[in-house]
Amino acid sequence: MVSTERPAFAEDRATHSYYDRRAHEYDEWYLGEGLFAGRDRPGWHEELDRLCAALAALEPATTLDVACGTAFLSRHLAGRVLGVDRSPSMVEIARERIDAAAVADALALPVAGASVQRVFTAHFYGHLPPDERARFLAEVGRAGGELVVVDSARGPKVPAETWQDRVLNDGSRHRVFKRYLSAAQLAAEIGGPVVFDGSWFVAARAPLPRRP
Numbered sequence: 355m356v357s358t359e360r361p362a363f364a365e366d367r368a369t370h371s372y373y374d375r376r377a378h379e380y381d382e383w384y385l386g387e388g389l390f391a392g393r394d395r396p397g398w399h400e401e402l403d404r405l406c407a408a409l410a411a412l413e414p415a416t417t418l419d420v421a422c423g424t425a426f427l428s429r430h431l432a433g434r435v436l437g438v439d440r441s442p443s444m445v446e447i448a449r450e451r452i453d454a455a456a457v458a459d460a461l462a463l464p465v466a467g468a469s470v471q472r473v474f475t476a477h478f479y480g481h482l483p484p485d486e487r488a489r490f491l492a493e494v495g496r497a498g499g500e501l502v503v504v505d506s507a508r509g510p511k512v513p514a515e516t517w518q519d520r521v522l523n524d525g526s527r528h529r530v531f532k533r534y535l536s537a538a539q540l541a542a543e544i545g546g547p548v549v550f551d552g553s554w555f556v557a558a559r560a561p562l563p564r565r566p
């Protein structure tokens with residue numbers, strides 16, 4: 355969809371409300387249930403299993419999962435995993451899956467410098483327009499350690515960026531800004547190697563320059 359609207363995600367109130375309403379049905383996207391049951395996604399489940407295995411194989415580390423959602427992916431990471439998300443409903447679910455979770459803004463993280471060894475983020479970075487992306491990278495830079503980003507792969511005929519119309523189980527409609535990335539593009543953007551290069555998911559990791 356072509357839109358002249360200024361893209362926003364992390365700072366967009368309508369987007370926050372959408373994810374909070376979606377929290378209890380969010381995992382249906384991963385599991386291919388509910389409104390996602392009819393989606394034609396060849397190889398999705400096998401690739402998701404491989405992605406989870408790749409994440410589980412990363413070195414154990416104290417990790418902050420930023421925009422953790424339900425912690426569907428980060429629960430597979432080895433080591434102590436803490437999560438933050440803007441949505442109280444997401445955080446409530448994440449608390450059952452990882453060591454701790456709290457409501458917080460990804461662009462103003464409640465962490466002291468160098469307090470975690472890894473910042474992990476999934477399906478968040480790829481939603482951010484350039485201004486929010488720059489702020490996010492600067493903010494996680496305060497946390498130190500390394501950054502691991504998981505996002506949606508850009509398949510054939512998939513636009514690089516778009517405003518998507520999303521429908522929830524209650525029939526409500528929402529608009530969300532989203533980019534799709536190749537593994538190489540993601541790796542180049544964050545400045546490190548590819549961790550996972552699939553048809554549906556990509557991941558890369560990069561050292562975080564320690565910023566005060």
Ligand SMILES: C[S@@+](CC[C@H](N)C(=O)[O-])C[C@H]1O[C@@H](n2cnc3c(N)ncnc32)[C@H](O)[C@@H]1O
Binds near residue numbers: 369440461
């Ligand atoms: C697409 S979901 C990804 C959830 C999870 N990381 C995953 O991969 O399954 C995007 C998440 O970003 C969160 N979010 C949006 N803006 C945020 C912000 N400014 N700070 C923290 N979380 C935010 C939403 O509440 C939502 O849980």
